[in-house]
Amino acid sequence: MNHGDWLIEEQTPSYRTQWRVRRVLHEEQTPFQHLQLVELEDFGRALVLDGAVQTTVGDEYIYHEMIAHVPLFTHPNPERVLVIGGGDGGTAREVARHPSVKGIDMVEIDRAVVDACRRHLPETACGLDHPKVNLVIGDGLAWVAGRSDAYDVILVDSSDPVGPAEGLFNRTFYENVYRALKPGGIFVAQVLSPFFHQKLIRDVYQVVASIFPITMPYLAVVPTYPSGLHCFMLGSKEHSPLRPGIGAPTWRTRWYTPEVHRAAFQLPPVVAELLQPAAAPEGAQRPVQAASTP
Template sequence: MSRDEWLIEEQTPGYRTQWRVRRVLHEEQTPFQHLQLVEMEDFGRALVLDSAVQTTVGDEYIYHEMIAHVPLFTHPNPERVLIIGGGDGGTAREVCRHSSVQKVDMVEIDRAVVEACRRYLPETACGLDHPKVNLVIGDGLAWVAERRGEYDVILVDSSDPVGPAVGLFNRAFYENVYRALKPDGLFVAQVLSPFFHKKLIHDVYQVVASIFPITMPYLTVVPTYPSGLHCFMLGSKRHSPLRQGVRVPSWPTRWYTPAVHRAAFQLPPVVAELLQPTAAPEHAEGPCHAAPTV
């Protein structure tokens, strides 16, 4: 890919997203996936895995603030946090802003992602070197399976459910997440677009709701993600994200606020319908984002 070529994501046979690329900064085939760092015309430097945009300097703060602060402000005193994935470091950066957090275990399977982001995405990768962070290059599935009652909050900051991330979207994994959490723990996972991944959101909700007493999806807007509308799934043993007395940030944020926190759980009817047990959402996933059976 050279200057002024286009990076194209095929979502469905009838829908694609594309960005003009000024230059390719880095490209390699890792043991797990095809890795690129590119500079986009409008969104700046971007991490691309298997031809799917993961994060850009132009809008990364939205995703990272929402995946981190919604669960961490839901829990009254989060001290131990696990991040699965998140090799760009942005989620770790936001987690470490919380003074109550004492230790963050971060398990990323692909060392090449970490090294490339340290070089080309210092805005997010700064989170990788925070003194609270214990960075482990390894399999998040195995890590979670071996833990019992260790974490207040678990954040599943994975890529799309293909390649190395497939195992992060099934019942066995969510059951292990439940066991790895403390008695009042909670977790959040990103579950893609309610327009293009309806079946995935439906299936994940049904499974998580059968394991966690409180299961609530929430939404945000990320311009460079398919459709712009992005969904997270929250599963909690005890604490509701809409409870009274949720703490507020003591530092400046760019997207997250207490009002945004509450509003994120107000689902439009078309999204709420995906949560019904009898719903049969259209399988709209494109070939690069095919969802596995949950």
């Protein structure tokens, strides 16, 4: 890719997004994935993995505030937090803001992502070097499989369920997450778009709901992700994210508020229907019914 080129992200075989690239800052094939750091004209510097935009300076705060603050304010006193993935550091940055949090283990599989973000995305990478953060370069699956009763909150800030993140979307992983959580523990995983990944969301919901007493998806808008609507799956041992009296940030946020938190759980009927196994016709993975001309 050259300066001035378009970065073209294939969302489906028939739907693409094009971003004009002002500068290419870094590009390499890591042992795990194709890694690019680019500067987009409209959204600023961005992390791109295997051709998919992961993080941009322009809208990263929405994703990172929503994956972190929803579970951390749902938990009455989160002290120990595990972040799986999240190599850009944005999730750790938001977790570290919570005064109750004493320690954050962050397990990212690809050192090259961390190194490149430290050089080119300091806005998020500052999270990697926060004193509360213990950064581990390693396999999140193995890490979580070896822990029990260790964390109050676990955040799965992975890339999409292909490539290195594939194992983060199956039953064994979620059973291990449950075991790794303390009583009252909560986890959140990003599960992509309700318009483009219906089968994934349905499958993850069914698995998580069979393990956690409280399982609730929530939604946030992320303009640079496909369809603009992003879904997070929350599993909780005890505390409901809609319980009265959840806390509020004592610092300035750009997207999260307690009201936005509650609003994120108000699922439109077409999204709520994804949670019912019987309602799934074959081929429901398409974003919408492809209508033929009458």
